[in-house]
Amino acid sequence: MSNATTRPAFVQHHFADAEQQRESAKLGMWLFLLTEILLFGGLFVAYGIFRAWNPEMFFNAHKALDVNLGTINTIVLITSSLTMALSIHAMQLNNRRQTIMFLLMTLIFAGVFLVIKYFEYSHKIELGQLPGKFYTFTGIAGSNPHIFFSIYFAMTGLHGLHVIFGMFAISWVLRKTLKNEFSAEYYTPIEMVGLYWHLVDMIWIFLFPLLYLIG
Amino acid sequence: MKAHTEHITPVKVYLAVGISLLILTIITVAVSFIDLGPYNITVALIIASLKALLVAFFFMHIFWDNKLYLIIFAGSLLFLTIFLTLTMFDTETRGSIYEEKARPINSEAPIYQRN
Amino acid sequence: MNNLPEPNYLSEPKGLKSWLLTLDHKRIGLMYLFAIMFFFMVGGIFAVLLRLELLAPGKDFMEADTYNQFFTLHGAIMIFLFIIPSIPAALGNIILPLMLGAKDVAFPRLNLASWYVYVFGSLFAIFSIVTGGVDTGWTFYTPYSSSTGGSVISMTLGVFILGFSSIFTGLNFIVTIHKLRAPGLTWFKMPLFVWGLYATAIIQVLATPVLGITMVLLILERLVGIGIFDPAMGGDPVLYQHFFWFYSHPAVYIMILPGMGIISELISVFSHKKIFGYKAIAFSSLGIAFISFLVWGHHMFTSGQSELAAMMFSFLTFLVGIPSGIKVFNWIATMYRGSISLKAPMLYALSFLFLFTIGGLTGIFLGALSVDVHLHDTYFIVAHFHYVMMGGTVMAFLGGLHYWWPKIWGRMYSEKWAGISVALIFIGFNITFFTQFILGGQGMPRRYYNYLDQYQPLHAFSSVGSWILGLGFIVMAVYLIHAIFKGPLAGNNPWGALTLEWRTTSPPDPHNFDQTPEITHGMYDYDKVMIESTLK
Numbered sequence: 098m099s100n101a102t103t104r105p106a107f108v109q110h111h112f113a114d115a116e117q118q119r120e121s122a123k124l125g126m127w128l129f130l131l132t133e134i135l136l137f138g139g140l141f142v143a144y145g146i147f148r149a150w151n152p153e154m155f156f157n158a159h160k161a162l163d164v165n166l167g168t169i170n171t172i173v174l175i176t177s178s179l180t181m182a183l184s185i186h187a188m189q190l191n192n193r194r195q196t197i198m199f200l201l202m203t204l205i206f207a208g209v210f211l212v213i214k215y216f217e218y219s220h221k222i223e224l225g226q227l228p229g230k231f232y233t234f235t236g237i238a239g240s241n242p243h244i245f246f247s248i249y250f251a252m253t254g255l256h257g258l259h260v261i262f263g264m265f266a267i268s269w270v271l272r273k274t275l276k277n278e279f280s281a282e283y284y285t286p287i288e289m290v291g292l293y294w295h296l297v298d299m300i301w302i303f304l305f306p307l308l309y310l311i312g
Numbered sequence: 313m314k315a316h317t318e319h320i321t322p323v324k325v326y327l328a329v330g331i332s333l334l335i336l337t338i339i340t341v342a343v344s345f346i347d348l349g350p351y352n353i354t355v356a357l358i359i360a361s362l363k364a365l366l367v368a369f370f371f372m373h374i375f376w377d378n379k380l381y382l383i384i385f386a387g388s389l390l391f392l393t394i395f396l397t398l399t400m401f402d403t404e405t406r407g408s409i410y411e412e413k414a415r416p417i418n419s420e421a422p423i424y425q426r427n
Numbered sequence: 428m429n430n431l432p433e434p435n436y437l438s439e440p441k442g443l444k445s446w447l448l449t450l451d452h453k454r455i456g457l458m459y460l461f462a463i464m465f466f467f468m469v470g471g472i473f474a475v476l477l478r479l480e481l482l483a484p485g486k487d488f489m490e491a492d493t494y495n496q497f498f499t500l501h502g503a504i505m506i507f508l509f510i511i512p513s514i515p516a517a518l519g520n521i522i523l524p525l526m527l528g529a530k531d532v533a534f535p536r537l538n539l540a541s542w543y544v545y546v547f548g549s550l551f552a553i554f555s556i557v558t559g560g561v562d563t564g565w566t567f568y569t570p571y572s573s574s575t576g577g578s579v580i581s582m583t584l585g586v587f588i589l590g591f592s593s594i595f596t597g598l599n600f601i602v603t604i605h606k607l608r609a610p611g612l613t614w615f616k617m618p619l620f621v622w623g624l625y626a627t628a629i630i631q632v633l634a635t636p637v638l639g640i641t642m643v644l645l646i647l648e649r650l651v652g653i654g655i656f657d658p659a660m661g662g663d664p665v666l667y668q669h670f671f672w673f674y675s676h677p678a679v680y681i682m683i684l685p686g687m688g689i690i691s692e693l694i695s696v697f698s699h700k701k702i703f704g705y706k707a708i709a710f711s712s713l714g715i716a717f718i719s720f721l722v723w724g725h726h727m728f729t730s731g732q733s734e735l736a737a738m739m740f741s742f743l744t745f746l747v748g749i750p751s752g753i754k755v756f757n758w759i760a761t762m763y764r765g766s767i768s769l770k771a772p773m774l775y776a777l778s779f780l781f782l783f784t785i786g787g788l789t790g791i792f793l794g795a796l797s798v799d800v801h802l803h804d805t806y807f808i809v810a811h812f813h814y815v816m817m818g819g820t821v822m823a824f825l826g827g828l829h830y831w832w833p834k835i836w837g838r839m840y841s842e843k844w845a846g847i848s849v850a851l852i853f854i855g856f857n858i859t860f861f862t863q864f865i866l867g868g869q870g871m872p873r874r875y876y877n878y879l880d881q882y883q884p885l886h887a888f889s890s891v892g893s894w895i896l897g898l899g900f901i902v903m904a905v906y907l908i909h910a911i912f913k914g915p916l917a918g919n920n921p922w923g924a925l926t927l928e929w930r931t932t933s934p935p936d937p938h939n940f941d942q943t944p945e946i947t948h949g950m951y952d953y954d955k956v957m958i959e960s961t962l963k
Contacts, residue, residue: 111531111607120378121533121606127381128598131388132636138392139640139670143655145396146403146666164341171337179330182321182371189320229660230652241661247653251644295372302363305337306356310344380605391633394720399669402724402736 107283119285126289130296133259137300140252144307147244154239158246159311161226161237163217167309170213171301177206178298181267181291191281193274200271200287203294207264214257221246249308256304259297266290319376329370336363431837431916435934450535451937455542456520457835462545463517466508473501475897478859478890484878494876495562496577502565503582507589508549510820511678514685515631516541516596518827519624521835523600525928525935526618528609528944533602541595544588551585554578564874566675569656569667573648580646587642590635593681597631600624609927611946618926618950619708623688626712630677630684630719638674641667665730672723680719682816683783684712686823687754690776693826694758696924697773698765701951704757711750718747728799737796744794751787755780770922771845775826778853782818786811789864804874807867813860825852825903832907833921837933838914839962844906851899858892918961925958926950 105115112118148155184199225233228250232243270287273279279287340359348355369375374382417424431438436453446454477497480487489497520538524531532538555561555578563572563579572579604625608617645667647653654660656667695702702708724732724740758780767773789811793799802808833839866885871878878886920929927944928935948956 109535111529111533111535117606121602123377124380124605125534125537125598125602127384128601128632131384132594132598132632134385134388135392135633135636136640138388138395139637139644141392142396142399142670143644143666146400146663147655147661149400149404151661164344168337168341172334175330175333175337178333178367178371179326182326183323186321186323186326189318228647228651229654241654243654244661247655251647251653255643292372295367298371299364299367302367303357303360306340306344306360307353310340310352310356312344312347312352388633391720395637395673398721398724398736398739399666399673401739402669402732403663403666405733405735406731 105283115283122285122289123292126292130292133296133300137252137255140248140255141303141307144248144252147248151239151241151244154237154242155245156311157238158242159308161221161224161234161246162249162309163220164309166213166217167305170210171305173206173210173213174298174301177203177210178295180206181294185284185287185291188274188279188284188287189281193277193279196274196279196287197271200267200274204264204267204271207260207267211257211260214253218250252304252308256297256300259300263290263294263297266293319373321370321373321376325370329366333363333366336366431934432932432936434937435837435932436937437836437934439937448539450531450539452524452532452535452538453521453835453935453937455535455538456517456522458542459512459520459545460517462542462549463509463513466504466549467513470501470505470509471897471900473497473504475893477501478893480876481878481886482890483887484880484883486877491876492562495564495874496560498874499561499564500556503552503561503586505816506565506678507586508552510682510816511593512545512596513824514689514820514827515600515624515627515681516545516592518689518824518831519600519685520596522831522928523603523621523624524607525834525931525939526621526926527603527607528612528927528940528946529603529607530939531607532599533607534599537595537599541592541599544595545592548585548588548592551581551588555582555585566671567645568671569645569648569664570658572645573656580649583642583645587639587646590639590642593631594635597628597635600628601632604628609943609946612927615706615709616946616949618688619691619702619705619712620685620688620926622709622712623685623691626716627681627684629713630681630716633720634674634677634681637670638678641670641674644670665727665732668727668730668732669723672726673720676723676726677716677719679812679815680715682820684715686779686820686827687712687751689823689827689830690758690779691754692924692926693772693776693830694761695951695953696830696922697768697770697776698762699768699923699953700761700765701949701953702757703760703763704753705951707753708757711753714750715747718743718750722747722794725794725799728796729803741794741796741799745791748787748791748794755784755787770829771840771842771849772826772830772922774846774849775822775829778849779819779822779826782814782822782856786814786816786818790815802867804872805867806863806871806873809873810860810863810867813863818856818860828907830922831928832910833914833917833962834928834933834935836911836914837917838910838912839917839921840910840914841906844902848899848903848906851895851902855892855895855897855899859889859896860892862889862892915962920958921960921962923958923960925952925956 108115108118112121180199180202184196184203187193187195187199221227225231226246227233227243228247229243232246234242267290270290273286336359340356343355343359344352368385374385433439436451446458449455476489477494480489480494520532558578558581559576561577561579561582563575563577567579567583604617604621644653644655648656652660655662656664658664691702691708722740722744724736725744728737728741789807793802793808793811829840829845862885866882866889867873869882871882871885917933919932921933922929925948927950930944931940
């Protein structure tokens with residue numbers, strides 16, 4: 098089916114053409130995102146069960162979280178999703194400079210998110226609001242308040258790890274863009290990293306109200 | 313090999329979605345300060361779902377893409393729901409055994425007849 | 428001896444590095460095959476040693492703690508390192524692209540990565556064996572697993588890593604099946620083995636991540652004491668079981684579905700007859716995949732879960748038997764009035780029909796809540812799952828292995844010795860495990876090192892069966908390895924089969940086909956197409 102003389106170099110040997118390769122990549126990435134949703138999903142299930150068992154404790158404990166910082170982080174991540182989408186858009190129009198600029202902005206926003214999380218975490222460590230057997234804070238009414246923090250750290254920790262992985266992935270496509278490996282004809286890796294990044298944003302969209310805005 | 317033009321989402325759409333997401337964020341924070349009793353979590357989840365759908369359909373392009381990706385996305389949420397629901401069938405009904413009332417023993421039953 | 432067709436994927440390219448860095452799905456599949464066969468042997472050795480200890484009550488030659496470690500390792504190795512990857516990663520990797528008329532899987536580098544992840548994960552399992560072992564049972568139930576000594580963390584970390592290998596394989600297969608079918612090979616023209624692999628892959632990507640998070644939570648419980656499974660800290664040990672079985676029940680269908688796919692192929696080919704009820708079999712695979720996610724609580728009837736949940740899971744469990752029953756019916760209907768040839772693959776398929784039916788039926792018995800309350804954690808359960816996993820999946824795997832052995836190596840094995848091996852395995856298996864249904868019905872608990880004298884005759888009988896079973900496998904290893912080097916040349920199509928892998932050389936060319944195959948007939952059209960065997 099493919100003509101050797103017109104077959105672009107970026108199409109791997111086992112694919113019939115560029116379109117099949119691109120669609121396969123997209124399908125593969127969506128399936129990977131499905132696994133991520135199920136992975137985080139387990140923690141959401143744990144959240145649901147423990148919140149249903151300890152509604153008052155969750156309400157009291159969540160006040161330890163800073164809603165302002167959480168809101169800022171939500172805004173930061175949404176904006177980073179926007180810049181990610183715009184970076185792909187730029188490459189679709191062969192605008193390499195803009196792609197680089199938007200990828201850099203996405204990276205910066207991701208970094209800001211992590212810095213804010215660092216401040217949140219270190220504040221909790223200071224106060225002893227830690228998971229499980231390390232919990233030493235005494236100001237929260239309700240039974241077993243450490244449960245809230247176990248779940249908080251597990252969920253935001255796993256999410257933060259994925260932000261870090263995302264930053265590596267974005268840096269990787271940024272580097273390839275700088276080396277002029279992409280064009281309007283072929284930018285699939287950026288698109289795939291974009292899909293991943295949007296999922297990371299989506300997970301936070303749920304984490305934020307469930308942890309920070311409990312009534 | 314068919315010639316195919318990829319759909320390029322206009323910048324306007326991205327900006328509109330981005331702004332909507334920010335507005336919805338502000339709304340969800342504001343609503344959390346109003347006491348709706350048990351419905352706070354429902355409203356918060358509805359708004360979050362709306363935001364997630366905007367991200368999925370427009371940032372992630374499902375609106376214009378092959379519906380298979382939508383099936384994959386929806387499927388993952390379906391199975392997550394199954395996991396949560398069926399587990400909660402257990403965790404939320406644990407104490408039910410204490411409501412079993414003792415019935416008087418049927419002393420005529422064969423099991424109590426001596427040899 | 429004549430020579431194998433050249434070039435073939437075994438001979439080209441040459442050198443160890445070309446194997447370790449290969450992107451050829453056939454080579455990756457072969458590397459998986461060696462690995463899983465190695466772990467099958469290790470798991471089998473643990474099993475024989477366990478049964479040796481159980482010959483008589485009390486201590487025979489090992490301590491109780493050692494016994495607990497051995498059954499844990501037997502289970503963990505057999506499940507995570509052997510049976511789950513066995514058909515998809517070994518046979519599936521070699522055969523799937525060939526069956527689709529494709530040049531490779533969708534993501535060859537991901538495929539190689541999945542093998543290395545598998546090896547890496549297995550190293551953690553081996554590490555935990557040599558550093559103190561694990562005695563929690565392969566299910567790692569809390570609170571014992573979160574509080575006991577031993578190398579629980581390295582074992583669960585190994586399981587976590589192995590999960591990724593499974594996910595990568597499943598993801599790769601789904602995209603391959605969606606995107607890389609040869610032109611003209613529509614969904615309902617695909618061989619049923621492909622449908623089996625497809626349904627399996629869907630379960631792999633949906634369920635395995637939950638196993639991942641479960642292992643992470645268990646590790647955190649041990650390391651950091653997060654307390655979500657610890658009642659003293661407001662947690663719930665039964666919650667662990669929900670998390671664990673949400674994966675592990677669908678996992679058993681990861682084990683059986685590819686096997687059922689193989690059986691569809693074998694029964695059709697060796698009855699020289701079109702498969703009966705193609706669409707029913709295809710859809711039943713998807714049906715099993717879906718329903719498998721609704722029934723996990725039937726492993727937890729006596730765990731302390733609520734009565735409502737128990738009743739609900741019991742009811743849903745009965746549903747899952749229906750699609751399996753549909754398949755068995757269709758296979759038997761395929762054989763009816765077929766021209767049956769009792770070669771080794773068919774002997775395995777027939778063994779499967781008999782043994783899987785027993786295993787599946789006893790599963791339905793256990794699905795009844797009132798029955799399971801008495802039989803849970805007895806040898807009845809042990810017998811049930813060995814009938815479905817070994818009598819089912821392993822028989823199908825061995826059938827597939829013999830069926831595709833000439834394609835993989837280009838040479839045919841000895842039917843005489845294969846027949847002897849099947850007989851030893853079938854007889855040995857039934858002696859070992861049918862006995863255990865009776866033991867369990869009489870109340871013998873599972874995972875017990877010691878037992879009352881009244882159980883000793885049956886235990887001894889079962890142990891003798893395990894020796895016959897082991898002998899069967901030793902015989903198999905000998906004649907299969909002999910066939911690789913000295914077997915007669917098989918030719919492209921020794922069985923006269925119609926699926927696409929038989930249209931290329933044995934062993935296949937590194938690039939699979941000279942030209943993308945044209946689909947001129949259905950994969951089961953034995954009534955329309957006359958195909959000669961290339962075996963003289």
